[in-house]
Amino acid sequence: MAELAELCAAGDLEEARHVASLLHADLGTKLVRYTEALEAHGISRPF
Template sequence: MLGDVPADAAQDAFLGVTERGRWFWPLFRDDYGWRSRRRLRLDDRMERIEAELFTDPGNDAVVRLPARRFPGVLIQGDSLSIIRADVAGIVEACDQGNVGEAREAAAILLSDLDDLLTRYNTALETHGIARPY
């Protein structure tokens, strides 16, 4: 618990400095007051840049970073974790000899990746950019 943090002073986060570096605590307010679930280390090597956004800024945004010829797809950490879990499930099913379950999970993952690739291709076509493959 962080105590009574004024709403205008800490709407989103609390920043702090310790001998181990700079830290960021995302805040939320509940029935017990202002709280933080975890702290995140701020890396001094982080820099702010401008990027070109070719789709809406939601999940799986298509963006081009400076000095890159082609755009890429931004996958949020939670989405990446889900993809990894799906692949782990396929590997586990294969290890257990359950080919049907592995194939079904792989087909779902392939469909999701096809949707992502279609979104990427559409963004490139809309902006007159040739595919990199």
């Protein structure tokens, strides 16, 4: 996130867009893993 903020502040929006897309993809993967782990332990999702 810090890198993304720095890129935006520096005006490098093309690179910021690339970094944001990587963060978004990684976040989606982590959310799926988190949800699966909760379900495996019988814990309901908090969202």
